[in-house]
Amino acid sequence: SKDASxxxxxxxxxAAKKNDRETKEVHVSGxxxxxxxxxxxxxxxxxxLSEEVKSLGLPAEVIDMKDYDPDDQLADECISKSxxxxxxxxxxxxxxxxxxxxFCKWLEEASTDFRYGKTYLKGLRYAVxxxxxxxxxxxxxxxxxxxxxxxxxxxxxxxxxxxxxxCNVVKSLNGSxxxxxxxxxxxxxxxxxxxxxxxxxxxxGKCKTExxxxxxxxxxxxxxxxxxxxxxxSDEDESGLPDEKKTVLDxxxxxxxxxxxxxxxxxxxxxxxxxxxSKLNGVQKIxxxxxxxxxxxxxxxxxxxxxxYKLIGSHSGVKLCRWTKSMLRGRGGCYKHTFYGIESHRxxxxxxxxxxxxxxxxxxxHHTNPVGTEWRWKMDPAEKILEDALEKHQNMIRQxxxxxxxxxxxxxxxxxxxxxxxxxxxEPIMYPEINNFIRLLHHxxxxxxxxxxxxxxxxxxxxLVPVTQLYVSVDASTQDSLKKIDRPLFKDFWPRFLDSLKAxxxxxxxxxxxxxxxxxxxxxxxxAYSELIALGQPDFIExxxxxxxxxxxxxxxxxxxxxxxxxxxxxxxxxxxxxxxxEIACEHEHSNCLLIAHTKFKxxxxxxxWIDYERFQELIQAYDESGGQQTFSALDYVAKTPSxxxxxxxEQGFDPAETRFQRRNKSKDxxxx
Numbered sequence: 001s002k003d004a005s006x007x008x009x010x011x012x013x014x015a016a017k018k019n020d021r022e023t024k025e026v027h028v029s030g031x032x033x034x035x036x037x038x039x040x041x042x043x044x045x046x047x048x049l050s051e052e053v054k055s056l057g058l059p060a061e062v063i064d065m066k067d068y069d070p071d072d073q074l075a076d077e078c079i080s081k082s083x084x085x086x087x088x089x090x091x092x093x094x095x096x097x098x099x100x101x102x103f104c105k106w107l108e109e110a111s112t113d114f115r116y117g118k119t120y121l122k123g124l125r126y127a128v129x130x131x132x133x134x135x136x137x138x139x140x141x142x143x144x145x146x147x148x149x150x151x152x153x154x155x156x157x158x159x160x161x162x163x164x165x166x167c168n169v170v171k172s173l174n175g176s177x178x179x180x181x182x183x184x185x186x187x188x189x190x191x192x193x194x195x196x197x198x199x200x201x202x203x204x205g206k207c208k209t210e211x212x213x214x215x216x217x218x219x220x221x222x223x224x225x226x227x228x229x230x231x232x233x234s235d236e237d238e239s240g241l242p243d244e245k246k247t248v249l250d251x252x253x254x255x256x257x258x259x260x261x262x263x264x265x266x267x268x269x270x271x272x273x274x275x276x277x278s279k280l281n282g283v284q285k286i287x288x289x290x291x292x293x294x295x296x297x298x299x300x301x302x303x304x305x306x307x308x309y310k311l312i313g314s315h316s317g318v319k320l321c322r323w324t325k326s327m328l329r330g331r332g333g334c335y336k337h338t339f340y341g342i343e344s345h346r347x348x349x350x351x352x353x354x355x356x357x358x359x360x361x362x363x364x365x366h367h368t369n370p371v372g373t374e375w376r377w378k379m380d381p382a383e384k385i386l387e388d389a390l391e392k393h394q395n396m397i398r399q400x401x402x403x404x405x406x407x408x409x410x411x412x413x414x415x416x417x418x419x420x421x422x423x424x425x426x427e428p429i430m431y432p433e434i435n436n437f438i439r440l441l442h443h444x445x446x447x448x449x450x451x452x453x454x455x456x457x458x459x460x461x462x463x464l465v466p467v468t469q470l471y472v473s474v475d476a477s478t479q480d481s482l483k484k485i486d487r488p489l490f491k492d493f494w495p496r497f498l499d500s501l502k503a504x505x506x507x508x509x510x511x512x513x514x515x516x517x518x519x520x521x522x523x524x525x526x527x528a529y530s531e532l533i534a535l536g537q538p539d540f541i542e543x544x545x546x547x548x549x550x551x552x553x554x555x556x557x558x559x560x561x562x563x564x565x566x567x568x569x570x571x572x573x574x575x576x577x578x579x580x581x582x583e584i585a586c587e588h589e590h591s592n593c594l595l596i597a598h599t600k601f602k603x604x605x606x607x608x609x610w611i612d613y614e615r616f617q618e619l620i621q622a623y624d625e626s627g628g629q630q631t632f633s634a635l636d637y638v639a640k641t642p643s644x645x646x647x648x649x650x651e652q653g654f655d656p657a658e659t660r661f662q663r664r665n666k667s668k669d670x671x672x673x
Contacts, residue, residue, distance in 0.1 A: 025198070026081060027081065027195060027196055027197065027198040028058060028081060028082070028083055028192065028195050028196040029059070029080055029081040029082050030058055030059035030060060030061065030082050030083075031049075031050075031053045031058060031059070031060045031061070031082065031083045031084075031085060031192065032060075032061050032063055032077065032082050032083070032084050032085070033046045033049055033050055033053075033060060033061065033062050033063065033085045033087065034046075034063045034065050034068065034084065034085065034086045034087065034088075034103075035062065035063070035064065035065065035086075035087045035088070035099075036065050036086075036087070036088040036089055036096055036097045036099055036100025036103070036104075036143065037087075037089055037097055037099065037131075038089055038091050038097040038098065038099075039089070041089065041131055041177065042087045042088065042089045042097075042131050043062075043064075045087050045129070045131075045181050045185075046062045046085075046087050047062055048185075049085065049087075049185060049188075050062045052185065052189055053189070053192065056189065056192065056193065056196070058192070058196065064099055065088075065099050065100040065102075065103040066098075066099040066100070066102065066103075068103065070103055070106045070107060070110075071106060074121065074124070075120065075121065077121075077124050078121055078122060078123035078124045079123060082125075083125045083126070083127070083159065083192065083195065084124060084125065084126045084127075085126070085127050085128075085129070085188070086126065086127070086128045086129070086144070086147050086151075087129050087131070088100055088104075088128070088129075088130055088131070088143045088144050088147055089130070089131035089132070089143065090130065090131070090132045090133075090136075090139060090140070090141055090142050090143040090144070091143075092483075092484075092487055093139060094136070094138070094139030094142040094143070095143070096143045097143075100143070104143065104146065104147065107147065107150040107151070107154075108146065108150055110150070110154060111149075111150040111153040111154055112153075116154065118153070118154065118155060119154075119155045120154045120155065121151060121154035121155055121156040122154075122155040122156075122157075123157070124151065124154075124155075124156040124157065125156075125157050125159050125195070126151050126156050126157070126158060126159065127158070127159050127160050127162075127163075127188055127191075128144050128147055128148045128151075128158075128162045128163070129144065129162070129163040129164075129165065129181060129184050129188075130143060130144020130145065130162070130163065130164045130165060131144075131165050131167070131177060132144070132164060132165065132166060132167065133166065133167040133168050134166050134168045134171045134172075135168050135372055135373060135489050136489060137491075140164075140166075141164045141165075141166075144162060144164060145162070148162045159191055159195065160187060160188060160191045163180065163181070163183075163184030163187075163188075164180070165177040165180035165181050165184070166180060168372065169293055169295065169297050169300075169377075170292075170293055170372070170376040170377065175293065175297060176297040176298070176299050176300070178297075178299045292376065292377055292378045292379075293377060293378065294314035294315070294377060294378050295314055295315035295353075295354060295355060295377040295378070296311060296314055296315060296354065300354075304317060304354070307319075308320070310392040310393075310395075310396065312350075312380070312384075312385055312388040312389055312392065313380035313384060313385060313388065314377065314378050314380060315352070315353055315354055315355070315377055315378070315379070315380065315431070316350070316351060316352045316353070316354065316380065316385045316388075316389065317350065317351055317354055317425070318348065318349065318350040318389045318392050318393050318396075319349055319350075320349070320393070320396045320397075321334070321344070321347065321349045321421075323337075323344040323347075324344055324345050324347060324349075324397075324414070325400070326344065326661075327343070327344040327345035327410065327658070328345045328397075328400055328406050328407065328410045328411060328414055329405045329406055329407065329410075329661075330405075330407050330410065330658055330659055331658060331659055331660070331661040332590065332654055332655055332658040332659075332660060332661075333345075333655065333658070334347075334588075334591060335542070335544075335588035335590075335591045335593040335595075335653065336421075336449070337655065338586055338587075338588040338645045338653040338654075338655070339540070339542070339585075339586045339588070339595045339609055339610075339645065340469070340609060340610055340611050341610035341611055341613075341639060342419050342447075342449075342611075343413070343418060343419065345410050345413060345414040346413055346414055346416065346417060346418040346419060347417070347418070347419040347420070347421055348389065348390070348393045348417045348419070348420050348421070348446075349420075349421045349423065350389045350393070350420060350421070350422065351422060351423070351425055351426050351428050352382070352385050352422070352428055352431040352433070352434060352437050353375075353426045353427055353428050353429075353430045353431040353434075354425060354426040355372045355375075355377070355426050355427060355430055356372075356425070356426045356427045356430075356453065357372065357373055357427055357430070357453060357455045357456075357488060357489050357490060358427075358453050358455065358486040358487060358488045358489070372430070372489070373489050373490055374430070375430055375431070375432050379431075379432060379433070381433065382433040382434075382436040382437040382440055383436075383440065385437065386437060386440050386441065386444070390417060390444075393417060394415050394417075397411070397414045397415055398415070400414075417444075417446055418445070418446060418447065418613070419446065419447045419449065419613075420441050420446050420447065420448055420449065421449045421451075422448065422449060422450045422451060423449065423450075423451035423471070427452065427453055427455070427456070428450060428451070428452070429450070429452045429456050429459050429460070429464065430456070434459075434464070435463065435464065435465045438450070438464075438465055438467055439465060439624065442617065442620045442621075442624075445617055447468040447469075447611070447613050447616060447617075448467040448468045448469075449467070449468060449469045449471065450464075450467045450469075450470055450471065451471040451472075451473060451514065452470070452471065452472055452473070452500070453472075453473050453486065453488075454472045454473065454474070454496070454497045454500035454501060455488060455490055455493060455496050455497065455500065456496070456500065457496055457499035457500040457502070457503045458503075460472075460500055460503040460504060460507075461499075461503035461506060466507075466508075466509045466620060466623060466632075467509065468509070468510065468611065468613075468616055469509070469510040469511070469512060469611070470504065470507060470509065470510065470511050470512070471511075471512045471513075471514050471542075472500060472501065472504050472511075472512070472513055472514065472536070472538075473514050473516065474501075474513045474514065474515050474529075474532060475515075475516050476525070477525040477528035477529040477531075477532055478525060478528050479494040481525060482494065482497060498535065501532060501535045501536035502535060502536060504536045504538060505535065505536040505537045505538075508631055508632065508633045508634065509632070509633070509634055510539050510540070510611075510634040511536070511538045511539050511540070511634075512538055512539065512540045512541070512542055513532075513533065513536065513538045513540070513541045513542070514542045514544070515529070515541060515542065515543045515544070516544055516545075517543060517544065517545050517568055517571060526571075526574060526575060526578065527578070529575060530575065530578040530579055533579055533582070534579075537598075538598070539597070539598050539600075539601065539634050540585075540595055540596065540597050540598070540601075540609065541575075541582065541595070541596040541597075542593060542594075542595055542596075543568060543571065543572045543575070543593065543594050543595075543596065544568070544591070544592060544593040544594075545565065545567070545568045545592035545593070565589055565592045568592055568593075568594060569587075569594065572584055572594045572596060575596070576596050579596070581598055581599050581600075582596050582597065582598055582599065583596065583597065583599060583602065584596055584597075584647045585597035585601070585602075585607045585609050585641065585646065585647060586607070586609060586641065586645050586646060586647055586653060587645075587646075587647045587648075587649070587652055587653045588652075588653035588654075589652035589653055589654070590652075590653065590654060594647065595609065595647075597609050600635065601635075601638065606640060606641075607640075607641040607646060608638040608639065608640050608641060609638075609641045609645075610638070610639035610640060610641050610642075610645075611637060611638070611639055612637045612638060612639040613637075615636070615637040616637040619632040619636055619637060620632075644656050
């Protein structure tokens with residue numbers, strides 16, 4: 001009959017439509033990758049993840065959080081079938097990065113605002129990976145934890161456990177933040193493939209059935225056993241429903257958890273032992289040296305090598321300063337040549353510790369070096385570091401043999417290192433064998449210029465042997481501004497800073513405050529600077545306009561923050577007027593730097609700021625041979641300052657024996673030292 005035929009056709013049509021619908025149904029429309037980045041790492045991870053997602057045949061979009069309006073757009077993600085990934089870094093004091101500030105503020109307020117309601121983001125599927133540094137105790141990855149929590153409070157569905165990357169290579173579970181991200185990324189991509197197929201989340205292991213499910217559970221437990229400590233579930237079930245809490249625990253899971261707790265306890269006890277035994281400059285070495293990680297990770301090695309470092313062992317480096325190259329060509333030396341008579345072409349710039357306890361906004365290495373508050377890495381012997389540093393430095397000098405413009409006599413002199421600037425990057429005083437390293441320098445007739453960031457007062461006061469000249473960086477004059485500019489790791493950074501200045505004042509050899517002026521940051525703090533100078537009574541105060549090193553998202557500095565030379569001069573004149581026993585002595589206009597000196601170095605109306613290096617070597621030898629009994633002071637190894645180096649001289653600190661070379665394109669400042 002016609003009716004029977006029609007009914008049959010309708011069934012066929014419905015079946016066809018159903019098949020059509022099933023084949024066309026899209027479970028994941030694409031992936032939106034949001035990033036909150038300050039140094040560019042999170043942005044790099046976002047782009048990397050985007051390419052991987054696209055290779056799976058899914059659309060991917062990378063979104064800067066500052067360009068996204070969550071109020072208008074985020075609810076749309078609940079119905080768009082997209083998966084949202086949040087790669088967020090934690091910045092100073094556990095705050096979001098500048099580009100993520102508004103997004104996080106909105107999310108926090110929405111999560112507790114009744115006008116949005118608890119189900120505002122129901123249907124949103126998301127994953128979170130945080131970028132943090134565990135040396136900032138109390139602030140580690142707080143932003144990613146908060147973003148995860150706020151999205152969950154609005155009924156977003158977490159598709160996988162939050163990942164937490166650690167910049168601290170000592171504690172990073174995979175050895176570096178890049179490796180942490182890679183581990184998390186592999187899991188995310190596997191989860192994404194499952195979602196794209198329309199499969200639900202794999203069995204949680206709570207069902208009563210036997211067979212293959214149980215086998216799968218065992219396999220999964222083996223895989224996840226390693227990650228028990230790193231992966232945080234925020235104490236909620238990953239189903240994302242706020243009213244479902246984990247209240248039941250499998251007995252067989254209990255063994256894994258207890259093993260993890262035991263492992264964690266053992267690790268913390270071992271870490272505690274490391275802390276006790278890793279006293280800076282101490283003689284006692286930790287027994288389990290083999291268990292420590294190397295400071296230079298493969299990613300760090302690549303980044304520093306690109307910047308021109310020659311890396312030594314597992315934590316040291318040497319680099320050729322641009323002034324070394326300049327003086328080889330007879331084009332003038334750095335301000336240390338003008339102020340203290342250093343021969344720039346015979347100066348080796350090195351560090352026995354790439355690690356630092358600060359993350360200064362004007363860091364001219366763009367924060368590629370590791371940070372830490374104590375020595376927690378494998379350690380190379382001082383003899384090996386110096387031997388390799390000299391060899392690598394000489395090899396870099398040899399590359400200038402026969403180069404047009406390089407003076408043959410300067411080339412020969414350059415091969416014999418006479419000065420060592422321990423100011424390359426990081427905090428050399430953190431290296432436990434720093435005293436041995438300094439003694440070896442003096443044994444090789446090499447003068448020592450050590451720079452410290454004033455966070456290790458005990459080492460300055462009690463442990464450090466005499467150096468030719470001891471510098472301390474005074475980057476700001478108040479607690480708030482120092483925190484903003486140096487971004488120190490120590491919570492008690494200000495007492496440490498003040499105590500370091502006092503310790504400097506107790507030294508008998510030459511001491512220097514190095515003030516880095518950042519226009520619109522710290523120029524207004526004149527009175528506070530003068531009080532800090534009174535505290536440490538340094539022999540000299542170097543005042544330098546900050547060097548602009550190109551754009552870095554690690555800092556908000558631009559050329560607008562760089563004071564011009566005349567502005568630095570004005571500041572220094574005002575500062576010198578406030579200091580009863582100090583006057584401006586020298587100027588180096590080329591590198592935007594001036595020297596204020598204590599008037600004890602002005603004898604019979606003439607300045608003696610230069611150093612008699614041969615006399616210093618005689619004095620330090622006598623000191624060492626007498627076991628420290630035969631001491632000496634800064635005035636025992638002075639030399640007369642030439643007229644061209646003095647403030648107000650026509651040469652403005654440029655040695656007339658050299659030939660001034662003006663770059664055609666002066667837009668890029670690549671100053672060293």
